[in-house]
C-alpha cells in the first residue's frame with residue numbers, strides 16, 4: 259500500500275511539473291527505495307524504446323511515459339535467470355489467428371518455466387516485456403521480447419489464462435511486489451513481438467532487421483544506473499555512521515589533534531586554555547569518531563563512496579558519448595561500453611553492500627534497530643548485486659573481454675586501442691617487466707606513497723599481473739580442453755573474479771583522480787586529497803571487503819614484498835585518518851542527503867539522536883497498549899495457571915501509553 263501511495267505521489271509530481279521522461283532520474287533517487295514505478299521507468303520504458311519498432315512505439319510509448327500503462331520486465335523463470343537461453347516460456351506462431359493477420363500462442367509449459375521475480379508483476383503492473391521463445395513452424399528461434407498484457411486496463415483484474423501471484427516475503431526490498439506468472443495458452447497479435455531487430459511476416463517468415471548490436475544499449479544503461487545508485491547507498495550509510503560517531507561518546511580519551519596531549523583533569527581543577535578549544539564534556543568522554551579504530555572502519559568507506567560517485571559520473575559521460583556513436587551506426591566502442599558498465603555494476607554493488615554493513619556494525623547496539631536506517635537500507639540494496647547480472651556472471655564477461663585485449667597485446671603487439679580507452683594501461687604494459695617484475699625499493703615506496711602517479715601505477719601493475727597471468731592459465735586450459743569451451747572457461751573463473759576487482763580499482767582510481775585534476779589546487783582539492791590517498795592505500799593494505807590486499811601487489815612487484823613495506827603503508831594510513839578526522843562530518847554533510855531520505859534516528863542532521871530514538875518508540879505497534887495481546891492470550895496462564903480452569907482470565911483493555 260505504501261509503495262502505491264508513493265507511486266501516486268511520484269506520478270503527481272511528474273504530471274504537475276511536466277517532467278520529461280529523461281529528467282526524472284533525480285526524483286527517482288529522492289524516492290529513496292525501489293518500487294514498481296521505478297522499475298517501470300528504468301526497465302520497462304527503456305526496453306520498449308530500444309526494442310519496439312516505430313509503429314509499436316506509437317501504440318505504447320506515450321501511454322507508458324504518462325503511466326496509462328504500467329509495465330515491468332519479465333525474463334527470469336523458476337529454473338533459469340542467468341542462463342537466458344534456458345528459458346522455457348514459449349510463443350508459438352499461428353498464421354491463422356486474427357483473421358489471417360497471424361498471432362502467437364503464449365504458454366508456460368511447466369512449473370519450472372513459471373516467470374519468477376519480475377518486480378511489480380504480482381499486483382501493480384498491467385503489462386510486461388515478456389521474454390519468450392519464438393517458435394515458428396517447429397523451428398525454435400530462442401527467447402525474444404514481446405509486449406504482453408497481464409491485467410485488464412479498466413478493472414485491473416488478471417486476464418484469462420494469466421495466473422499471477424506474489425512470490426513471498428523477502429529479506430528486504432519488500433516495497434517491491436516481485437511476482438510469479440503462469441501463462442496458459444494466451445493468444446496475442448503477431449505484431450506484439452517487439453520488432454526493432456526482428457520481424458515475423460504474416461506467412462511466418464522470420465527476419466532480422468537493423469543492427470543487433472544496439473541491443474546492448476538498454477542493458478548497459480540499466481547497469482550504469484544500478485552502479486550509480488550503489489555509490490549513493492553507501493554515501494547514505496556513511497552519512498549516518500559518521501554523524502552518529504561524532505555524537506556518540508564512550509570512555510575517556512584526550513584528543514591529541516590540537517597539538518598537546520593534556521592529561522584529564524580531576525574534578526574541581528581550574529579551566530585552562532584547552533577548555534576554550536575543547537568542551538569539558540569532550541574531555542571527559544571521547545566522541546567515538548576520535549578513536550583511530552572507528553576512523554579505520556569508516557573513512558575508507560567514505561573514500562569508496564566518493565570514488566564510486568566520481569567514477570559513475572565519468573562512466574555516464576562515456577555512456578552518452580558511445581550511445582551517440584551507436585546511433586550514428588558506429589559500433590567500435592561497444593566492447594568498451596560493455597566492459598565498463600559490467601565492471602562497475604558487478605563491483606560497485608558488492609562493495610557498497612559490504613560497506614553499508616560495515617557502517618551498520620560500527621553503530622554499536624543502536625545500529626541493529628530499524629530506526630538506525632542502515633539495516634533496512636542495506637537489505638534493500640543487497641539484491642542489486644544479483645539482479646541484472648550477478649557478480650560471477652558479469653565477471654565472466656569482463657574476463658573474456660580482457661583476455662581478448664591480452665591476446666591482441668601479446669599476439670599483435672598492440673600498444674593502444676582507441677576504442678578501448680579504459681584498458682589503455684593493459685596495452686601499455688611492459689611485457690618484460692611482467693615476466694620478471696622489479697619492485698620499487700622501500701625508499702621509492704616511501705617517496706611514492708603520496709605521489710598520485712605512483713599510486714595509479716600500483717593499481718595498473720597489479721591489474722596487469724592478474725590479467726596476464728590469468729590469460730596464460732586460460733591459454734593452457736584451452737589447449738588442455740581442446741577449445742574455448744565451458745570447461746576451459748571454468749578453470750579461470752576464480753581468476754576472472756579477481757581480474758574484475760583489479761580492473762574496477764583501476765577505474766575507480768582514475769575516476770577519482772580525474773575529479774581531483776579537474777578541481778586543480780582549490781580548497782576542495784585539498785580536502786579530497788587525503789581521501790583519495792586513503793582509498794588507494796586501503797586497496798593495497800588490508801583491502802576493501804573483496805579484491806584487494808597486500809598479497810597481489812607484492813606478487814606483481816607493484817610494492818616491495820617485505821614487512822617493512824607493509825609497515826610503511828599502515829603508518830601512512832594512520833596519518834591520513836587523523837588528517838581526515840576534522841573534515842569527516844563536513845564531508846558527509848556535503849552529500850546533502852535530506853533527513854527524510856536518510857530515514858535514520860542516528861544520522862539526523864541536528865544530531866538529536868537520543869530524543870529521536872525515544873520518539874520513534876511511540877510509533878511501535880507493541881507500545882500502543884500497556885499490556886500486550888500476548889499477555890491475555892498466553893502469558894497470564896503461565897503466570898496464573900489456575901485461570902484456565904476457573905475461567906477467571908483478565909480480558910484485554912485498551913489503555914494507551
Ligand SMILES: Cc1cc2nc3c(=O)[nH]c(=O)nc-3n(C[C@H](O)[C@H](O)[C@H](O)COP(=O)(O)OP(=O)(O)OC[C@H]3O[C@@H](n4cnc5c(N)ncnc54)[C@H](O)[C@@H]3O)c2cc1C
Nearest residue numbers: 331332333334338339340375376377641644645646647650
Ligand atoms: C530482488 C530481485 C529482483 C529481481 N527483479 C527481476 C525482474 O524485474 N525481472 C526479471 O526478469 N528478473 C528479476 N530478478 C531475477 C534476477 O535477474 C536473477 O535472479 C539473476 O539474474 C540471477 O539469476 P539466477 O537467479 O538464475 O541465479 P543463478 O544463475 O542460479 O545463480 C546461482 C549461483 O550460480 C552461479 N552461477 C550461475 N551461472 C554461472 C556460471 N556460468 N559460472 C559460474 N557460476 C555461475 C552464480 O554466480 C550464483 O552464485 C530479480 C531478482 C531479485 C533478487
